[in-house]
Amino acid sequence: MEILPEILGRKSIRKFKSTPIKKEILNRIVDAGVRAPSAKNRQEWRFIVIQKEDLRKKIQDAAFGQEYVGQAPAIIAACTTNIDYRMPNGQLSYPVDLSIAMSFMMLQAVHEGMGTCCITTFDEQEIKELFTVPFSMRVVMLLLIGAPDEDPEQSARKPVKRVVSFDHW
């Protein structure tokens, strides 16, 4: 058994070609995300797919002007439709559920030859107003997707031995 090539090859991309993403590709990416597991299978999520240039520029403004944000031909905003549900361990489910769904989308995007970057550096209130997200709901993360226009070095990870233990902390 080998580690999936999409996992081995993925890295955050912050320079994208302007080529729009084919509809079938974007549909498969979103489809991969909604197949993710969620606590009690509640699927308390809504994914807003943004491709219109004027909206992407407004997202860029809400992301403190970071140019690569508006440059990505597609942006998926991961939003929750419930902010209260706690899992049996007492923790909120929405950040966990949405993160897993985003991971599925990210890996499908890599499989499709796309580059991705998770973005949390944004003014949530501005994004909420832009897309009329209900007052009490949250926009947890943005996923930039597009054909990569750079090939950065992969970033280092802590050695497995330092972060994994067996049968004790």
Ligand SMILES: Cc1cc2nc3c(=O)[nH]c(=O)nc-3n(C[C@H](O)[C@H](O)[C@H](O)COP(=O)(O)O)c2cc1C
């Ligand atoms: C929860 C989360 C939030 C992130 N927020 C941002 C962000 O706001 N801007 C950005 O450029 N990258 C962001 N990243 C990307 C990380 O910086 C990147 O994943 C990390 O440095 C490891 O690099 P790699 O993705 O190339 O392996 C975020 C990643 C995660 C998982």
